[in-house]
Amino acid sequence: DQQVKQNSPSLSVQEGRISILNCDYTNSMFDYFLWYKKYPAEGPTFLISISSIKDKNEDGRFTVFLNKSAKHLSLHIVPSQPGDSAVYFCAASATGTASKLTFGTGTRLQVTL
């Protein structure tokens, strides 16, 4: 049972344009959501997070939107840069679960020149 789903395995975007990565979840107990970025042969690195009490969080070029009623979140990267090419994982946790994260399967983003 995949509780966190990233239905697009890959995405290609031109440099300077917007990248939109999507994530859906099924567990209504999830109340904290995070995005991680992963380069080959490295561990994932934290990118941005959002609590369920918010519907938007921004950090520079990165914005995460949360739609609780649809159980959907998205990561927007504007403008996209070649260094953004990586695999992006969506993750979720529920209060009282020792911050255990449930991860999606990842979306590989390729930013082309």
Add this chain to the structure above:
Amino acid sequence: NAGVTQTPKFRILKIGQSMTLQCTQDMNHNYMYWYRQDPGMGLKLIYYSVGAGITDKGEVPNGYNVSRSTTEDFPLRLELAAPSQTSVYFCASSYSQGSAYGYTFGSGTRLTVV
């Protein structure tokens, strides 16, 4: 500031052999985790610990054991390695629940069981 350090980076094991994957963190984080990542899949939680002396099973604990004798170290033990344990293993730590900065991950151990 090293963060989370995992050793070894690569290992090939024969079926039935045992090994310990080492993980140490220098951030004084209470929470530590072991995940595995199979090709094309997300990370699956194997075991976690909320403090020294306290460990608990995650989603895929079978075939593994852990211990947490100190805040810094959280080794993962594989007994009787099987081909199904071929994977990339990531150790992670976090300061507390709901940390706004999420986990800090190690760089991973790529394990092949033949």
